[in-house]
Amino acid sequence: MKGYLGIDIGSISTKGVVIDEDLNIVASEYLWTEGDPMGAVKRLLKVLENQLKDKDIKIVSVGTTGSARKLIGVMTNASVVKNEITAHAVGTTTLHPDVNTIFEIGGQDSKIIIIENGYVTDYAMNTLCAAGTGSFLSSQAHRLGVTVEEFGEIALKSQHPTNIAARCTVFAESDLVHKAQIGHSKEDIIAGLCKAVVTNYLNNIGKGKKFRPPIVFQGGVSKNVGVKKAFEDAVGHEVIVDKNGHLMGAFGVAVLAKKSGIEKDFSFDVADIKFRTTGFDCPKCANHCEIVCVFKDDKLIDSWGNKCDNGTVKIN
Amino acid sequence: MKIGIPRALLYYKNEKLWTKFFDELGIDYIISPETTKETIENGSKYAIDETCLPIKIFLGHIDYLKDKCDYIFLPRIERAQDRETCLNFRAQYDLVKNAFRDYNLNILFYNDMGHKEHKEEKAFKKLCKYLHIKKSIGKYAYKIAKQTQMYYEMFRSENQENILKSTKKPKVLILAHAYNIGDKYIGEPIIHMLEKLGVQPIIAEYFDHKKCVKESNKVTKTLPWSYNRHLVGALELYKDAVDGAVILTTYPCGPDSMCNDMMVRDYKDIPLITLTIDAQDGSAGLETRLESFTDILNYKRNNNNE
Numbered sequence: 303m304k305g306y307l308g309i310d311i312g313s314i315s316t317k318g319v320v321i322d323e324d325l326n327i328v329a330s331e332y333l334w335t336e337g338d339p340m341g342a343v344k345r346l347l348k349v350l351e352n353q354l355k356d357k358d359i360k361i362v363s364v365g366t367t368g369s370a371r372k373l374i375g376v377m378t379n380a381s382v383v384k385n386e387i388t389a390h391a392v393g394t395t396t397l398h399p400d401v402n403t404i405f406e407i408g409g410q411d412s413k414i415i416i417i418e419n420g421y422v423t424d425y426a427m428n429t430l431c432a433a434g435t436g437s438f439l440s441s442q443a444h445r446l447g448v449t450v451e452e453f454g455e456i457a458l459k460s461q462h463p464t465n466i467a468a469r470c471t472v473f474a475e476s477d478l479v480h481k482a483q484i485g486h487s488k489e490d491i492i493a494g495l496c497k498a499v500v501t502n503y504l505n506n507i508g509k510g511k512k513f514r515p516p517i518v519f520q521g522g523v524s525k526n527v528g529v530k531k532a533f534e535d536a537v538g539h540e541v542i543v544d545k546n547g548h549l550m551g552a553f554g555v556a557v558l559a560k561k562s563g564i565e566k567d568f569s570f571d572v573a574d575i576k577f578r579t580t581g582f583d584c585p586k587c588a589n590h591c592e593i594v595c596v597f598k599d600d601k602l603i604d605s606w607g608n609k610c611d612n613g614t615v616k617i618n
Numbered sequence: 619m620k621i622g623i624p625r626a627l628l629y630y631k632n633e634k635l636w637t638k639f640f641d642e643l644g645i646d647y648i649i650s651p652e653t654t655k656e657t658i659e660n661g662s663k664y665a666i667d668e669t670c671l672p673i674k675i676f677l678g679h680i681d682y683l684k685d686k687c688d689y690i691f692l693p694r695i696e697r698a699q700d701r702e703t704c705l706n707f708r709a710q711y712d713l714v715k716n717a718f719r720d721y722n723l724n725i726l727f728y729n730d731m732g733h734k735e736h737k738e739e740k741a742f743k744k745l746c747k748y749l750h751i752k753k754s755i756g757k758y759a760y761k762i763a764k765q766t767q768m769y770y771e772m773f774r775s776e777n778q779e780n781i782l783k784s785t786k787k788p789k790v791l792i793l794a795h796a797y798n799i800g801d802k803y804i805g806e807p808i809i810h811m812l813e814k815l816g817v818q819p820i821i822a823e824y825f826d827h828k829k830c831v832k833e834s835n836k837v838t839k840t841l842p843w844s845y846n847r848h849l850v851g852a853l854e855l856y857k858d859a860v861d862g863a864v865i866l867t868t869y870p871c872g873p874d875s876m877c878n879d880m881m882v883r884d885y886k887d888i889p890l891i892t893l894t895i896d897a898q899d900g901s902a903g904l905e906t907r908l909e910s911f912t913d914i915l916n917y918k919r920n921n922n923n924e
Contacts, residue, residue, distance in 0.1 A: 369906075387910035421917040424889060427907065510883040588654035589803070609807060 305359035307350070307568065308556025309343060309378065310389065310549075311335060311370040314409035314436075315522070316342040318350050319552040321560070322359060325396060329353035330549055339370035340377060344573040351570040361568045365389075365559030367551050376596050376604045377577055381564035386551050391415050391422045393554025394518050397544060402514040405533065405541070407503065407523035409436040414507050426507050436522045438471050439529075442478065442495055446488060450526070453492060457528025460493035467498070474498055496528035500536050515539040520547035575599060584613040621647040621726060622687030624679035627672060628695060628707060630796035635767035636691065639742070642759035643751060648687055650679040652802040657682070658897050664717040671804070671868040671897060672797050673706055673713070680714055680723075689726040690714070693741070696731045699831040701844035704873055738764075774824040782859050787818040788915045791856055793849045793881070794866035795874075796823045804895050808866060811905060815912045820860055822852035830855065837884065846877040853881060861915045862889035864908075869896040889914050 303322055310317040312335065320329040331349040335342045365382035366375040367389035375383035394404050395417060404415040412435050416424040428435070440450045448456060457463075464486045467477040474495075481491055519541045523529055525548070533541045546553065578597040583590045593607040595615055605615040623629060623636060629649075640647045653675050661678025683690055692710050695703055706713075711727055726748075728741040739760055746756030782789065790812055792799060799805035799821055812819045822830075830851030834841065837850050853863060865881060867874040878892055891911050893904060 385906045385909040385913070387906065388913045419921070421921055422910075422914050423918065424914070425910065426891075509879075510886070588656040590655055 303359055305354070305361045306556045306560045307361045307364045307378075308389075308552040308554065308559060309346065309364070309366045309368075309374055310386065310551035310555065311339045311343065311366065311368040311374050312386075312408065312551075313369055315548075316346055316368075317549050317552040318343075318346040319549050319556050320350055320354060320359065320361065321553065321556045323560070325557060325560075327546065327549070327553065328357060328359060330546075330552070332548055335370075339373060340577050340579070343374050343377065347570050347573040351573070362565040363559040363562065364566070364568050365555035365562075367555040372606065373579070373594075373596065377598075378572055379566050379568060380559070381566050382555060382559045382562050384555050384558055387413065387415065387425055387427070388422070389551045389554035389558065390520070391417065391425075391554065392557050393550035393552075394520065394544075395420050396554070396557050397546070397550075398516065398518055398542065401516050401518050401542075403517040405503070405508075405517060405519045405524075406521040407435055407499070407519075407529070408521040411435060412503055412507055412521070414503075414511060416511060424511065426509075426511070428507055438474075439495065439499060439523065439526070442475070445475075445478075446482075446492065448488075448492070454496070454525070454527035454529065456489050457493040457496045457526075458531060460487075460489040462490055463497050463532075464490045464494035465497075466491070466494040474502075493528060493532075496526065496532045497536075499523070499529055500532040504536060513537050513539070516542060518542045518544060518547075520544065520550050522548060524548075581607075584608060586612040619645060619689070620687040621645060622683035622690045623647055623649045624676060624683060624690070624692075625650045625652065626676035626679045626801075627710070627797045628693065630800035631698075632693075632767065634770045635763045636693075638763035638766040639759050642762050643755070645749075647691070648683070650682045653678070654803060658803070662897065668870065670706070670871050671895065672795075672801075672871075674897065675797075675801065675803070676710075677714070677717060680718060684718060684721050684723060689724045691726050693728045693730060697733070698844040699828060699847075700733070701831065701847055702842045703844055771826070775826045778820060778824045781818065782820060782856070785818045787816060788862070788912065788919060789818045789820050789860040790912075790915070791820045791822055791853065791860040791863040792866055793822045793853060793863055795845055795849075798866055798868055798895070799823050804868065805866065808864070808893070808904070808908070811908050812864075812912070815909060817912050817915070820856070822849050822856075825852050825855070838880065841877060841880075843873040843877070846873045850877060850881060853885060857885060857888050860888075861919065862891075862911065864911070865890065865892040867892065867894055869894050889918070 305320050305322055308319045314335060316333055316335045318331050319327055322328050329350045331346055364378045364380040366380045367384050367386045371383050394401055402417055406413050411428055413425060413427040415422055443450045443453050464481050467473045517539055519530060519533060524543045530541055530543055576599055579594055581592055581594045584593050589609055591608045591613050593605055593613050595605040596603055602617055608614060657678035658674055660681040661674040664677040665674045694708055694711055696708055728745040730738050730741040742760045809819050827848055830848045833855050834847040834851035837854050841847055865878050867878055882890055891907060
C-alpha cells in the first residue's frame with residue numbers, strides 16, 4: 303500500500319507522521335530538535351522505519367513543513383514544501399471538517415487561523431515578541447517550582463485566579479513575583495498565569511477577530527488543561543483539543559503530499575547518508591548575505607540565502 | 619560646488635523634484651547608493667535605540683555622504699496635502715546636525731513650513747537666495763522640476779491603474795510608506811517574494827496622493843498624518859479591486875502603530891497581514907507569512923470561481 307510521510311521541523315520539536323491512502327495515521331513520532339534539524343530528522347526516520355516494519359507500506363511522497371522545511375525538503379527529496387500555517391490548517395480541517403477557528407500556541411510562536419467552509423480565510427501570528435507562548439509558561443513553572451506537566455492540573459484547583467498583568471511577559475513576571483510576596487496562593491497564581499496567557503493571546507493575536515465555534519486548540523500548550531479552561535471561560539464556547547493536536551502540521555503536510563500527486567523516490571536509507579551544511583558570508587556586495595550550502599556525500603546539492611544573483615552558488 | 623542627496627526618507631517622495639531642480643541650475647550632485655546591510659549598520663552607530671529603522675537607514679546614507687560633497691541636502695517638510703508629516707521629517711536637520719557634530723557638515727535645506735499657499739515655491743526661493751542664484755532662474759528651475767515630478771507621479775499612478783485592470787494574477791495591495799517600499803533593502807525583497815509566489819503587487823504609494831488623502835476622510839476625521847492618510851485612502855479606494863493587502867511597516871513607527879491597528883480592525887472583509895521589518899536578517903518569517911497569505915488568496919479565488 304502507498305504511504306505518505308509528513309515531517310514538521312519546528313524550533314523546539316520535530317514531528318513525523320506516515321499516513322496511508324485513506325489518511326489513517328500508521329506511524330508517528332514526536333521528538334526534540336535540540337538545535338540540530340538534520341540529526342533530529344535522522345532519528346525521526348529511524349523510529350518511523352521501526353514502526354512500519356511489520357506493515358506493508360511504501361512511502362511514495364514526502365512533505366515537509368516548519369521552520370527548517372527547506373533544508374529537510376532537500377534532504378528527503380520532498381514533493382511538497384509548505385509553510386506551517388497552511389499545513390496546520392489542512393491537517394486540522396481534514397480531521398475536523400467543520401472547524402471554524404484554530405487557536406495554536408507553540409513553544410515560540412502563537413497563531414490564530416480562521417476557516418470558512420474548509421478554507422483558510424484569515425490568520426494572524428505573533429510578531430516580534432514571544433510573550434505568552436510555551437517557553438514563557440515553562441520558565442514561570444520553573445520559577446514556581448512545578449513542572450510544566452502538572453501546571454494545568456494545579457490551575458484547575460484554583461477558585462479565584464489572581465490577576466496578572468498580561469500585556470508583556472516582563473511585566474507579567476514582575477507582577478507574579480509581587481503577587482507571590484503579598485501572599486496569593488500558588489494555585490491562584492498558576493491559574494492567573496494561564497488566564498494571562500489567554501488574555502494576552504486574545505488581545506495580541508486575536509484582536510478584532512470573531513471566534514466562531516467549533517474551536518480547536520492545538521500546539522504544545524494545548525496539553526495544558528489550565529490554559530484550555532481559561533480559553534473556554536474567555537470565549538464562552540467549548541474548545542476542542544485533539545489527542546493528535548501536536549502532530550497536526552506533519553499530518554497536514556502528509557495530506558498535501560498525497561493531494562499533490564507527485565511521487566518521488568524515497569528510502570529510509572536517507573538516515574544513513576551523510577549530509578553537511580556550511581554557511582559563509584557572500585563577499586560580492588555590501589549586503590553580506592549569509593549563504594547556506596547543503597552537501598550530500600560531499601556533493602553540493604542546494605544553496606540559499608542570497609538576496610541577489612551575485613550570490614548564486616553553481617550546482618554541478 | 620557638489621551637493622549630496624541621501625537616498626532615504628523624503629527622497630522617495632520628491633526624487634524628480636530635487637534632482638531636476640539641480641539639473642536645471644547646472645549644479646553638480648551625488649545621490650548616495652542603494653541601501654545595504656552596511657548602510658544600516660553604519661546608521662545605527664549614530665542613532666539611539668528608539669529611533670525607527672528608516673531614520674537609521676537615513677543616518678547611514680548621511681554617513682556615506684559626509685566626506686563626499688560640499689553640502690548635504692535636507693529639506694524640512696512640515697505638511698503635505700495640508701496634513702502633518704511625521705515629526706522625524708521635521709527634525710531631520712537638527713538630528714543630523716547633532717549626530718554628526720564632529721564632522722562640521724554643511725547642510726543645505728529648504729524650510730517648507732506653515733499653511734500658506736505656494737509655501738514650497740517660497741521655500742525654494744529662499745534656497746536660491748542662499749545659493750546666490752538669480753530669482754528668475756531659480757523660479758524657472760523650480761517650475762520645470764515641479765512639473766517633472768507631477769508627470770512622473772501621474773505616469774506612475776496611471777500605470778498602477780492599468781496593471782490593476784489588465785492583470786489576471788491575484789492582486790495584493792502593499793500599504794507601505796514611500797521610503798520603505800522604495801528601499802532596496804526593505805521593500806524590494808517583499809515585492810520579489812510576492813512576484814515569485816505568482817502574485818501581482820500593487821503599490822499603494824504610487825496612487826494619486828491627493829485622491830487618496832481625500833478618500834481617507836471617509837474613514838477617519840482625526841488621523842493627523844498625511845502619508846498615513848494616503849495609505850488608508852488607497853485601501854478604501856481599491857479594496858474591492860484587489861484580492862488582499864499587505865501592511866508593510868518598519869519598527870518602531872509611531873504613526874503606523876496607530877494607523878495599522880485601525881486598518882486591521884476596520885477592514886474585515888479583505889485578507890490583510892501586517893509585516894513588521896526590523897534590522898533583523900533572515901527572511902524565513904517573512905516567507906512563511908507571505909506564502910501562507912497567498913495560499914489564502916488562491917483558495918479564495920478558486921472558491922469564488924467554482
